[in-house]
Amino acid sequence: MLVLVLAIGSFLVFVSVLACLLVAHTLEAREIARSRNIWNHSRLTLLSITQAFDPIYAPLWEAPIQALQLAGSTRSGIHALRLRPVFRQAASCFPEIYDGCEFVQWLEFLAHEDLIAWRGERVVITAKGKEFLANRFVTSALLQA
Numbered sequence: 001m002l003v004l005v006l007a008i009g010s011f012l013v014f015v016s017v018l019a020c021l022l023v024a025h026t027l028e029a030r031e032i033a034r035s036r037n038i039w040n041h042s043r044l045t046l047l048s049i050t051q052a053f054d055p056i057y058a059p060l061w062e063a064p065i066q067a068l069q070l071a072g073s074t075r076s077g078i079h080a081l082r083l084r085p086v087f088r089q090a091a092s093c094f095p096e097i098y099d100g101c102e103f104v105q106w107l108e109f110l111a112h113e114d115l116i117a118w119r120g121e122r123v124v125i126t127a128k129g130k131e132f133l134a135n136r137f138v139t140s141a142l143l144q145a
Contacts (some may be wrong), residue, residue, distance in 0.1 A: 047097075049113060052136060060097060063090030064110060065136060068129050071116055077124030080107060 004044050048118045051057035052065070091098035098106075107123065109118045115129035125133075 037075065047109070049132065052132070060094060063093075063138075064115070065133065067110065067123075068115055068125055068133055071123045072125035072130060072133065074083045077119060077122040080118075080121055083107065083123065 024046050047057075047060060047064075052061040061084050070083060070086070071077055084103055087098075089105045091101070107116070111118060113128075115132060116123050116128055117126050
């Protein structure tokens with residue numbers, strides 16, 4: 001009788017250890033997938049506004065600047081989908097930077113930096129975005145002179 005109890009107990013412990021390993025594997029796989037997508041957890045370290053003024057990183061900011069110019073071209077802003085070609089072009093020019101980044105994440109990055117704001121499906125440039133454009137072009141003109 002004691003051997004039967006030990007056998008059942010051992011089997012239950014074995015099954016519970018397998019269940020714990022399965023849960024650990026699932027959680028680890030989710031963490032690895034999340035950490036691979038740079039835009040989700042470190043969008044500020046990937047691109048920052050200060051890099052836009054650095055001649056080395058300036059090409060990375062050509063697409064966001066073009067998006068800001070389009071968003072600032074009208075008072076009511078533009079439909080967000082009109083910025084998708086700008087994103088696609090940037091993603092094709094810099095695949096190592098935009099790998100794993102989706103269009104909505106890119107817009108969220110610009111909104112997080114307070115360069116654009118959402119108004120329903122429309123995107124408008126913010127005051128900080130206008131200031132960024134004004135200072136960006138002054139700096140570009142000074143660098144070329």
